[in-house]
Amino acid sequence: MSTDADETAESDGPAAADAADAADVDVAELRARVDELEEQLAAVEADTADDTNSMVIIATKGTLDMAYPPLILASTAAAFGWDVTLFHTFWGLDILHEDKSKNLQLSSVGNPNMPVPNAVASLPGMDRVTTKMMEKKIADNETATIEELIDTSLDMGVEMQACQMTIELMDYDEDDFYDGVTTGVGAATALERMADADIQLLV
Amino acid sequence: MSTETDVTETLDVKGASCPMPVVKTKQAVDDLAEGDVLEVVATDSGSMSDIDGWASGTDGVELLEQEEREDGGETLYVHYVQVTE
Numbered sequence: 001m002s003t004d005a006d007e008t009a010e011s012d013g014p015a016a017a018d019a020a021d022a023a024d025v026d027v028a029e030l031r032a033r034v035d036e037l038e039e040q041l042a043a044v045e046a047d048t049a050d051d052t053n054s055m056v057i058i059a060t061k062g063t064l065d066m067a068y069p070p071l072i073l074a075s076t077a078a079a080f081g082w083d084v085t086l087f088h089t090f091w092g093l094d095i096l097h098e099d100k101s102k103n104l105q106l107s108s109v110g111n112p113n114m115p116v117p118n119a120v121a122s123l124p125g126m127d128r129v130t131t132k133m134m135e136k137k138i139a140d141n142e143t144a145t146i147e148e149l150i151d152t153s154l155d156m157g158v159e160m161q162a163c164q165m166t167i168e169l170m171d172y173d174e175d176d177f178y179d180g181v182t183t184g185v186g187a188a189t190a191l192e193r194m195a196d197a198d199i200q201l202l203v
Numbered sequence: 204m205s206t207e208t209d210v211t212e213t214l215d216v217k218g219a220s221c222p223m224p225v226v227k228t229k230q231a232v233d234d235l236a237e238g239d240v241l242e243v244v245a246t247d248s249g250s251m252s253d254i255d256g257w258a259s260g261t262d263g264v265e266l267l268e269q270e271e272r273e274d275g276g277e278t279l280y281v282h283y284v285q286v287t288e
Contacts, residue, residue: 076222079229080261142218152226 062091078156089163
């Protein structure tokens with residue numbers, strides 16, 4: 001019995017020591033792991049500390065009705081303090097074109113919201129007529145003009161970009177655009193902004 | 204508002220429609236200091252929701268109160284925005 005007891009004591013001794021060692025190692029490892037995770041968490045928090053929202057809108061249309069949504073959303077987002085980029089390409093360039101932006105037209109044909117049937121809408125000069133009607137409604141409603149929205153957006157720090165490839169395609173000159181419009185940018189610039197943005201829209 | 208003296212400045216956006224009431228409010232707030240209260244007077248009924256949404260989503264401003272007021276046959280939508288930082 002005494003031998004057994006001794007053996008037990010002997011076997012307990014190293015086992016207890018092992019357990020204690022294991023516990024020491026585990027605690028040390030856990031501490032190191034906790035420190036490591038805390039460092040990673042701090043890094044993630046630092047990365048996400050900038051909680052400013054951002055929005056990119058690709059504006060491809062140059063009719064009067066299609067010019068409004070990008071500009072209204074852009075100026076409103078700027079009022080929220082968001083970073084906003086409007087990337088204009090193809091007919092969307094006309095919105096940034098100082099002369100053309102003041103004469104954007106509605107398309108009467110194929111537009112079921114127009115008060116005239118397509119057969120009439122296709123007559124020469126009809127777009128001019130329906131555009132005048134819309135411009136009057138805009139004025140009566142005191143809706144901001146396209147020019148006003150562009151000036152306001154630029155004032156509020158909206159980045160207005162004009163696609164270089166389509167500037168050349170449309171035979172426009174960089175000086176045709178409003179002051180403050182960024183030229184010399186392409187699809188890669190747009191994509192890079194879109195990848196980082198919270199909201200991306202194509203109009 | 205219970206007392207007129209709480210108002211630092213009044214912004215008249217009567218007649219203006221979306222997005223101008225919000226945009227002009229933001230521009231006006233930028234010129235004010237912490238603690239100042241901007242009174243925004245609008246006729247755009249959408250401004251009730253829009254100014255509320257803007258104030259909720261924007262740092263440094265708090266919407267204290269909104270009210271509808273009848274004035275000479277037209278409805279005014281009045282907003283009180285305080286600059287908090």
